[in-house]
Amino acid sequence: MTTKNTGAILYDYTRMMADAVGARHGVSAAELGKFEKSAAAAARGVTRKHEAGALPFMDLPKKIKAAKDIAAYADRLKKYENFVVLGIGGSSLGAIALQTALNPAHYNLMPAKARAGRPRLFVEDNVDPDRIANLLEVIDPRKTMFNVISKSGGTAETMGGFMVARDLVARRVGVKNLKNHFVATTDKSQGHLRKIVDAEGWDSFIVPDGVGGRFSVLTPVGLVPAAAVGIDILSLLRGAAAVALRCAGESLGGNPALLAAALQFLACTRKGKSINVMMPYAQRLRDIADWYRQLWAESLGKERDLAGKIVNAGQTPVKALGATDQHSQVQLYNEGPNDKTLTLMRVNSFDQKVPIAPSYKDIGAIAYLGGRTMEELINAECRATEKALTDHNRPNSCFVFPQVNAHTVGQILFLLEMQTAYAGEMWNVNTYDQPGVEAGKIATYALMGRPGFEKQAEEIKRAESKLKPLVI
């Protein structure tokens, strides 16, 4: 929960380059130079859209007044034992990433005092009945605030979970008191959830128009849950604002987000690196990789480019975790198909160092650890992996954090959003839509018996009747 700004994140991209991993797998300085014009065009494309009002996510770092209101609201949540987010995808991944990054690993197990009186946080981002049932066992609904997050109020997963929770709360505290247990983050005037909020008198926050779910972490979607658990959301915005200034230019050397986008684009389209592994060496950064997974996949994974041509664009994001995944994935990363870029992250100064007490001095294979710290060990492992990947000609880069705090987390989130915006221009796709999930939504409506979808239901059942599964 430290909020000090102790300096800048470094972006070490040296090992993405041909000089480090060879010309077959790395981008050469000449290739990058030739791409300068395209990169500048991408930067201008983003600026043009922004100036036309089409990219309001870029203005979010300035919304300090709104954040102060959210923080004031959050202070009134201390009387609750639990804060439960009901949201999915863009309505949950930001809150999870912030909580993991900026609160202790076992936050929910700590006594209220160690949480500064803040509620425990649960993010119910699935429709799994076993998990929902267990959540309702471990929380007391009378001491719980549910934050229902949906722009439209039509998201089946979120609204299904809400209907379950509402029924439980209503039975425990009465329908009249629902407003003390539900707060919405939704459209300012339209949609099904707005209608419910108005009818039942809940508090509510607004999902601004034109900010898609995967770019919404710095709206009330991410900020309300973060503030509820005591995260310094003002510092988060200030970190993002610093990056907004830093990542605005048109030259690769002067704009780290543009450079990162260019390197991933060139690695993917010219060197066959169809996978981008994000592998932070810090438990607290792991869910930033998960949040990035949606950002990168949904923004770039498109059937058609802007000219309508079928391109099946995109690079598959993979989340990994150092040092843990050295014992799971690094064998493949070093020796398997050379079809990946790796984006590592490392933290120079952890909040805790955790000294390793000297012991077993007669056992050489472990004695060397004595007197060192766990901080040194995890950072040595990161540097070791960088070396091994480079020796195997696997292009890799690293974001080096001075510390993990609200300011640096604000920086990295906004940087990755800008990287994605620029990459969308380079791939020439619509970065902000997601047409490929409609078919699945309609099929779900059909199978759940929503009126008007009977024909689709018949069709699905007919197709399923032809399946011939093997019995195990």
Add this chain to the structure above:
Amino acid sequence: MTTKNTGAILYDYTRMMADAVGARHGVSAAELGKFEKSAAAAARGVTRKHEAGALPFMDLPKKIKAAKDIAAYADRLKKYENFVVLGIGGSSLGAIALQTALNPAHYNLMPAKARAGRPRLFVEDNVDPDRIANLLEVIDPRKTMFNVISKSGGTAETMGGFMVARDLVARRVGVKNLKNHFVATTDKSQGHLRKIVDAEGWDSFIVPDGVGGRFSVLTPVGLVPAAAVGIDILSLLRGAAAVALRCAGESLGGNPALLAAALQFLACTRKGKSINVMMPYAQRLRDIADWYRQLWAESLGKERDLAGKIVNAGQTPVKALGATDQHSQVQLYNEGPNDKTLTLMRVNSFDQKVPIAPSYKDIGAIAYLGGRTMEELINAECRATEKALTDHNRPNSCFVFPQVNAHTVGQILFLLEMQTAYAGEMWNVNTYDQPGVEAGKIATYALMGRPGFEKQAEEIKRAESKLKPLVI
């Protein structure tokens, strides 16, 4: 914690085939037919190795007596409040998968009575100092049993964590009482940890010879933590044993594990599906996908084949989670590069159904959910995704579970191990080694100042001094 065996898992592979997704992306019946001979050879290869004593993991389902001893030991752990696993990779992923699958989602938050008096479980599978420090804040070392898991006792991450925990416990209870707080799972006679166990009089369990970490979930490595938290490990073994019988033949139609291996192999090597996404539609199965990630990546991701030829083999496993990732990854899966196979999982009967109370009857967009159950919703979403993937010509298959219980979890774990063993024969690689992680280990020793590695340390620092990171 239900242990009923209510029937078989189904493997629906129909949508991997050309009939469903077209000949460019799916395997045709003719291609599969032609592969029968190679598949039979792969099956014989595994059988031959097994008969020669080289694959002891295949005998684990029969070790009922050992499992009974473990269960009896676990019953004596009820006096502890916490059971902490210190292990990484193959020494932790199995325990995590079992705990997630077979205990409630919020197990550690439940009161002791609801846990049948069993300890809480923490798996400390990283060297992150912030997380370790926070763990030591939320547990009372006097009420904690640490399970140190390492075959050699030389694993830096595990032994570093152990040295930290040992120091803390020794200061709180005295060196003489260490044996009441540490239990080892290690080699029967050799290695550094065995030496410590013998010197300090700990209880210990044995990692059998010839069973690598990623195949060790049914040894004490996975079974001791599982039994500690009340999982029915006998039922787990019986499920595995049933699959051992079912997945032993040489014909694709008679051996589901062989068929699954063949389909992934053909999809990868002939149809360009370099990624295998495992996407269970059940929160409880999500860490089985993580466990599989190590199994598939480390076993097949090899620079050289058995003839010594450079092949850079392997297929990149990706874990996803339904329905959650429909709002994150499915856009890419449907519309992005057609370079993936998807292995879904679905559960016919969850332990809980969670009815959705009818409400908001005037809001059509959500009213249809009323009167249905969350179980119906998550399964509808899975079937909807299968349909959407198939409509987009994305090869996909599904394991359909009757229930999630120890018996079915034992089945799927052993089936995936057999699938991997067969796949290793098809790819013609050494399925059981991991030479590609050695370089990283040595670099870590060097950076941590282990005597004898000074030259490597110099080399790494020299290379790092040439890096030119960009300041953000």
